[in-house]
Amino acid sequence: MIIRCRLPEAIGNSRQFHEEWTAFLIQLETDGGLFGWGENTFLPHAVSAHVRHRLLPALMGKDPTAVLPLFRAMERTVGYDRRGAAMMAISAADMAIWDLAGRALGVPVATLLGGAVRDRVTAYASGPFMRRGPDPYARYEAEVSDYLKAGFRAFKIRAGIDPAADEAIIRRLRDLAGPDIAIALDINQGYLVRTALELDERLRGLGVLWIEEPIQPDDIAGYRFLAGKMHAPLAGGEALAGLKAFADFLSPRTFDIVQPDLSICGGFTVARAIAALGEANDVPVISHTFGTPINFFASLQLAAVLPEHRLTAGLGYPLLEYDVGENAMRQRLPITPVSADGTVAIPDRPGIGFEVDRAAFEPFIVEHWEEHL
Numbered sequence: 512m513i514i515r516c517r518l519p520e521a522i523g524n525s526r527q528f529h530e531e532w533t534a535f536l537i538q539l540e541t542d543g544g545l546f547g548w549g550e551n552t553f554l555p556h557a558v559s560a561h562v563r564h565r566l567l568p569a570l571m572g573k574d575p576t577a578v579l580p581l582f583r584a585m586e587r588t589v590g591y592d593r594r595g596a597a598m599m600a601i602s603a604a605d606m607a608i609w610d611l612a613g614r615a616l617g618v619p620v621a622t623l624l625g626g627a628v629r630d631r632v633t634a635y636a637s638g639p640f641m642r643r644g645p646d647p648y649a650r651y652e653a654e655v656s657d658y659l660k661a662g663f664r665a666f667k668i669r670a671g672i673d674p675a676a677d678e679a680i681i682r683r684l685r686d687l688a689g690p691d692i693a694i695a696l697d698i699n700q701g702y703l704v705r706t707a708l709e710l711d712e713r714l715r716g717l718g719v720l721w722i723e724e725p726i727q728p729d730d731i732a733g734y735r736f737l738a739g740k741m742h743a744p745l746a747g748g749e750a751l752a753g754l755k756a757f758a759d760f761l762s763p764r765t766f767d768i769v770q771p772d773l774s775i776c777g778g779f780t781v782a783r784a785i786a787a788l789g790e791a792n793d794v795p796v797i798s799h800t801f802g803t804p805i806n807f808f809a810s811l812q813l814a815a816v817l818p819e820h821r822l823t824a825g826l827g828y829p830l831l832e833y834d835v836g837e838n839a840m841r842q843r844l845p846i847t848p849v850s851a852d853g854t855v856a857i858p859d860r861p862g863i864g865f866e867v868d869r870a871a872f873e874p875f876i877v878e879h880w881e882e883h884l
């Protein structure tokens with residue numbers, strides 16, 4: 512099904528404002544009544560068609576716990592598009608297969624991935640976003656104050672108006688938050704290489720956690736140039752799909768932090784390979800997480816098994832991206848709250864650990880189909 516959630520107020524980044532967001536959700540079901548959920552948040556209509564007409568015929572009637580054979584069967588349906596919509600469709604189906612396999616075997620996905628090495632993960636507030644008006648950063652200090660009160664010890668602002676404005680807001684937020692709170696910037700592909708270098712120069716000494724996606728997401732030459740020049744850690748990867756795309760950025764080493772989105776990169780099957788590539792290159796891999804609670808809970812399972820990397824101020828990787836936005840879906844389908852110490856509990860329930868009430872999605876469904884064996 513395709514769902515749409517209107518936002519109470521438009522939120523923006525350096526490229527665009529969003530009035531709503533959409534997602535494709537798939538619920539795979541066995542004849543025994545077991546189910547598994549998957550999501551793609553980026554290209555819902557293309558993904559919906561691809562899942563329905565290309566992937567499901569390869570999955571129907573097969574053992575739902577055979578996650579790797581099922582992934583290979585889906586992969587064989589893709590000839591020409593290993594980095595785009597086809598891989599996003601595989602991501603949604605693969606997420607649902609791992610969820611279903613966990614539920615069938617009575618274990619969390621983290622157990623299928625080798626076993627959880629932690630039961631809590633530190634969350635970073637994914638905000639503030641820009642608002643319409645003369646100063647898109649006008650509410651940043653008020654919103655960050657709310658995050659700090661809620662317990663967050665890290666947050667990520669949407670930036671990229673121009674390097675001087677970015678520097679000014681970071682200075683104000685550093686004064687507000689103090690030295691022990693981690694502050695990251697997401698440029699959302701808004702700059703050119705030279706602008707990114709100017710921003711990096713202006714932020715020297717301000718203790719920035721990372722600068723994310725300063726340029727176009729697949730500009731490998733640009734990112735390699737930046738990686739050799741920048742002082743702040745360079746992060747990216749949310750827009751990349753397929754293992755080869757990540758391999759290009761990890762060898763030679765380019766990103767300092769790699770951010771695959773489970774609903775885009777190829778699901779758990781590809782994400783665990785990306786995590787292995789990151790481990791081999793000593794680069795932290797943390798998930799990019801936006802969308803419905805299904806991607807959130809899937810990302811928690813991945814966070815349970817990722818390697819530990821220390822940061823300053825008592826923080827460390829992995830970190831969990833946490834959508835702090837208010838919307839109608841959040842009210843009906845809450846995600847796990849952040850504790851006073853800034854961490855989120857990782858559920859020890861079968862599958863991705865989210866007891867989804869399908870009825871809760873009803874007000875948001877704009878397209879729906881079913882296929883039966």
Ligand SMILES: [Mg+2]
Nearest residue numbers: 697723724749
């Ligand atoms: Mg981003």
